[in-house]
Amino acid sequence: MKITSIHLFQHDLPVADGPYVMSSGPVWALDTTLVAIGLENGVVGWGETCPLGPTYAPAHAKGARVALELLAPALIGASVRSPRALQRRMDATLAGHAYAKAALEVGAYDALGQSLGLRVVDxxxxxxxxxxxxxxxxxxxxxxxxxxxxxxxxxxxxxxxxxxxxxxxxxxxxxxxxxxxxxxxxxxxxxxxxxxxxxxxxxxxxxxxxxxxxxxxxxxxxxxxxxxxxxxxxxxxxxxxxxxxxxxxxxxxxxxxxxxxxxxxxxxxxxxxxxxxxxxxxxxxxxxxxxxxxxxxxxxxxxxxxxxxxxxxxxxxxxxxxxxxxxxxxxxxxxxxxxxxxxxLPSGPGLGLNIDPEQFGAPVAAYD
Ligand SMILES: [Mg+2]
Incomplete structure (x- = not known):
């Protein structure tokens, strides 16, 4: 269950019935970042991080991608068998930035679940x-x-x-x-x-x-x-x-x-x-x-x-x-x-999703 590739994608999520209004102001569209974690067994696990604009929290979309560019290479060759070990590897690479690490952690759980035929909830x-x-x-x-x-x-x-x-x-x-x-x-x-x-x-x-x-x-x-x-x-x-x-x-x-x-x-x-x-x-x-x-x-x-x-x-x-x-x-x-x-609750293994990466265009970064 070794990680052999990690691809990062950027995707725009428009607010369909927008805007979404909070005390800090309106939000019309969201910039989301997707990670596809490829394993040596052919399984691909998906993760995502989508800050709610740049002022909701100390997190922003471009920051997530820059952090992921540091984190992703550190996980190539590691196994998704232990998500906690991946977490330690990420913490040893970059302090903080939990919102970026989460995308990789979720992707690893998805890949692990798919590999074992178990849902993430299991x-x-x-x-x-x-x-x-x-x-x-x-x-x-x-x-x-x-x-x-x-x-x-x-x-x-x-x-x-x-x-x-x-x-x-x-x-x-x-x-x-x-x-x-x-x-x-x-x-x-x-x-x-x-x-x-x-x-x-x-x-x-x-x-x-x-x-x-x-x-x-x-x-x-x-x-x-x-x-x-x-x-x-x-x-x-x-x-x-x-x-x-x-x-x-x-x-x-x-x-x-x-x-x-x-x-x-x-x-x-x-x-x-x-x-x-x-x-x-x-x-x-x-x-x-x-x-x-x-x-x-x-x-x-x-x-x-x-x-x-x-x-x-x-x-x-x-x-x-x-x-x-x-x-x-x-x-x-x-x-x-x-x-x-x-x-x-989705019924399939992992997160229960079947995602075609083609819909997101070319990756903004790829590590193999
Ligand atoms: Mg709240």
Missing amino acids: LLGGAVCEAVPAYFAISVGAPDDMAREAAERVQEGYQRLQLKVGGRPLEVDIEAAHRVQEAVGPSVRLVLDANRGLTPADAVQLSQALRDGALTLEQPCCTLRELAQARPRLCHPLYMDESAVDLATMVSAAGQGLVDGFGLKLTRMGGLGPMAAARDICRAAGLRHTCDDSWGGDIVAAACVQVAASVAPEQLDGVWIAQPHIEGHYDAENGVRAEEGHIK
Whole structure:
């Protein structure tokens, strides 16, 4: 199961019903990077990393490719039999840059699974379900528009909705939350995600103004210190997303009781192995979490669903994939889709995708 080639591809993912709007502004298209890991046995495993523009996180598409140009040659000749050994090899080559390493790590898991005839979820402990609950993120918009879309998404089958807030007067976000609550009723889980866009004082004001609603606040403020500052005066459960940059931060936050759950991002954490470790930390700490990524096509979506299917249902808060916002699939037949509020676990080995590299054109870099 030795790696004999690694090819890097660049691909543009347009936001089909764009823009996607967060507190930091609109996003119209995403620059994604794909890696194809070829093994001596003829198997090809695929990985992907797709930062959500250059300002969502300390990650950007060109940075991923430059990092991958350093990392890929270091893996030629290594075996995918031990993804952790590959991780150590990458860490010995480049510090940090988990979002780039994740593409190679996911590609290695895909190749390993295909070689063994096992799904990636089986390599992560086994599936507890064959479909996972999806959630939908509603962009910052006029309160009436957000309420209308929320009602439509609930009709489609979503039982958890995330409302993007922040980047505008607090009163408008408060009104939007009220309108959405009226539109969907109490049985739908609502999460207000400010993507770091609020001050601690504004987060507290937002929470206290909505104190009667069964809501969750996700990453209202930018830093750990700001989250800790707001936490004692919040009226709702607090989830950490962008600040959960690694396992050490998660362990510390869980141990201090700083948060009630996590929004976990596959590439930010460094891939499937760290996601499985994060799953187990949350299990031990009694915390719920999502399994998502910042953005990405079928490869990222399949990886998220594979790890999510290994999470106990009472612990899994849902899975977000970019597919509802993207035209087309890398694999027309097995592409990952949210349908009626759920996402089916692909049935094939590895990630469960069959990808034709021709669709991405010539590789931007190739190592053989
Ligand atoms: Mg979030």
